Amino acid sequence: MGYTVGVLYNLRRRNGVDIAEDSSGFDEEDDEPPDSGAEYDSESTVLAVAEALREAGHRPVCIEGDETFFEAIKNHPIDIAFNMCEGLRGESRESHIPSVLEMLDIPYTGSGVLSLALSLDKPAAKKMFVYHGVNTPRFQVFSPGVSPFGTDLRFPCFVKPAHEGSSMGVTPSSKVYDEVDLAREVARIHRLYKQEALVEEYIDGREFTVGILGNEEPRFLPIMEINFSKCPEPHKGIYSRLFKEQWSDDSYYLCPAPIDGDLAEALKTIALSAFRALDCRDVGRVDIRMDCDGVVYVLEINPLPGLAPGFSDLPRMAEVGGMSYFTLVNTILEHAIERYARMGREPFVRARRVFDAGLIAERMEFEAVSKSA
Numbered sequence: 001m002g003y004t005v006g007v008l009y010n011l012r013r014r015n016g017v018d019i020a021e022d023s024s025g026f027d028e029e030d031d032e033p034p035d036s037g038a039e040y041d042s043e044s045t046v047l048a049v050a051e052a053l054r055e056a057g058h059r060p061v062c063i064e065g066d067e068t069f070f071e072a073i074k075n076h077p078i079d080i081a082f083n084m085c086e087g088l089r090g091e092s093r094e095s096h097i098p099s100v101l102e103m104l105d106i107p108y109t110g111s112g113v114l115s116l117a118l119s120l121d122k123p124a125a126k127k128m129f130v131y132h133g134v135n136t137p138r139f140q141v142f143s144p145g146v147s148p149f150g151t152d153l154r155f156p157c158f159v160k161p162a163h164e165g166s167s168m169g170v171t172p173s174s175k176v177y178d179e180v181d182l183a184r185e186v187a188r189i190h191r192l193y194k195q196e197a198l199v200e201e202y203i204d205g206r207e208f209t210v211g212i213l214g215n216e217e218p219r220f221l222p223i224m225e226i227n228f229s230k231c232p233e234p235h236k237g238i239y240s241r242l243f244k245e246q247w248s249d250d251s252y253y254l255c256p257a258p259i260d261g262d263l264a265e266a267l268k269t270i271a272l273s274a275f276r277a278l279d280c281r282d283v284g285r286v287d288i289r290m291d292c293d294g295v296v297y298v299l300e301i302n303p304l305p306g307l308a309p310g311f312s313d314l315p316r317m318a319e320v321g322g323m324s325y326f327t328l329v330n331t332i333l334e335h336a337i338e339r340y341a342r343m344g345r346e347p348f349v350r351a352r353r354v355f356d357a358g359l360i361a362e363r364m365e366f367e368a369v370s371k372s373a
C-alpha cells in the first residue's frame, strides 16, 4: 500500500535561476564564492526521486528544507522522510533538517544528525578517521587571522574550505608548492568562504570513489575511478567543479575501475571503515586517493551523495552495477525502513499521532490558556 514519503530537498537556484552554468568561472577579485549553492539539487533530481518512489507505490510529498520547513512539515503528515537536504547555512547545516525531524519523531533516510555534522566538518571527520585508524592525508587547519607559515606538512599541499562539499573552493590553484602559494590560497578560502582553510598533503595518484548501500551487511556499488588522463593541464589530478561540469561524459569515469582484486578489496575496506568511523547509515560515498606506492587515503565521506540521474557519481555507479535509478532510490528507503524496524520502533504510527491536526489544535489552545492564566 506504500508510505507517504516526504522528499526533502534544497533547490539550486539564485534569484530563481539555476546557477550550474555560472559556477565554474572564478574571478580573483570576487568577494562571493562563484560556486555557492553548488551542492543543492536541481528540480529535475527532486522530481526523479519522487517519481521513483511513486512508481514503487509510495505517495511522495516534496517539501523544501528551508526556513518554512517547520510549518510545512506540520501541514504535511508523512510516514518517513527521504532526506536530501544540504542545509541553508552554518557549519552544521546538513544536520538542521534531520534535527527537526528527530524532534518531531519523524523517521528519515540516511545518516543521523551527528554523522552529517561531522562529515561536513572535514577536520573533525579526519580526527575521527585518525582515531579509528582510517588512513587520511596529514593536515593542518588555518583559522581566519592566523598566518599559514611554519607548517610542517610536506609540499605540495592541497588547500580547501573546511566545511564545504561538491568541490566548492577546489580549483587547480588549490594545489600549492610553497609557503607563498599556501598563504595565497588560505587567504582565498578565508575571504570567499568565511571559514577555516583545511590544508592537506597532496596525494599524487589515482582517485577512486566507493559507493556503499546498507547497514549491517552493506553492499558496494562498482568502484569508480576518475579518469584524469584526458583532461588538460592544469586540471589534471583535481576533481573540481569545473571537471564535473565540463567533462561529464562516461569516458572521464572508469566504472568499474580497471583495478585488480586486491586493490578493490583495499578500497572497499578503507571505505567501509570510514563509513563506520562516522556511524553513517543507509547510503554513502567515500572519496579515496592512492599514492604512487599504492597506499590509499580517505579524502572524505559523503553521507548525502548527489542523486542527479545520469550525472552524479552514485547513480552512475549503480547503473553500471545493473541497479536502475528506481531501485537505487527505493533501496535507500528500504534500508531506512528496515533500520527503524530493527530498533523495534513503530515510527509511522507515532509520526502520524504527533501531526494529528486535532492534537496540535488542542495543544495551541492549552498554550493560549496557560499564557493568559
Ligand SMILES: Nc1ncnc2c1ncn2[C@@H]1O[C@H](COP(=O)(O)OP(=O)(O)OP(=O)(O)O)[C@@H](O)[C@H]1O
Pocket: 137, 158, 160, 164, 165, 166, 167, 168, 170, 200, 201, 202, 203, 204, 207, 237, 238, 239, 240, 287, 289, 299, 300, 302
Ligand atoms: N589531499 C588531497 N590530495 C590530492 N587531491 C585532493 C586532496 N584533497 C582534495 N583533492 C582533490 O579535490 C577534490 C575535492 O576534494 P574533496 O573530495 O575533499 O571535496 P568535496 O568538495 O567535499 O568533494 P565532493 O564533491 O565529493 O563533495 C578531490 O576529489 C580530489 O580530486
Ligand SMILES: [Mg+2]
Pocket: 167, 287, 299, 300
Ligand atoms: Mg569529494
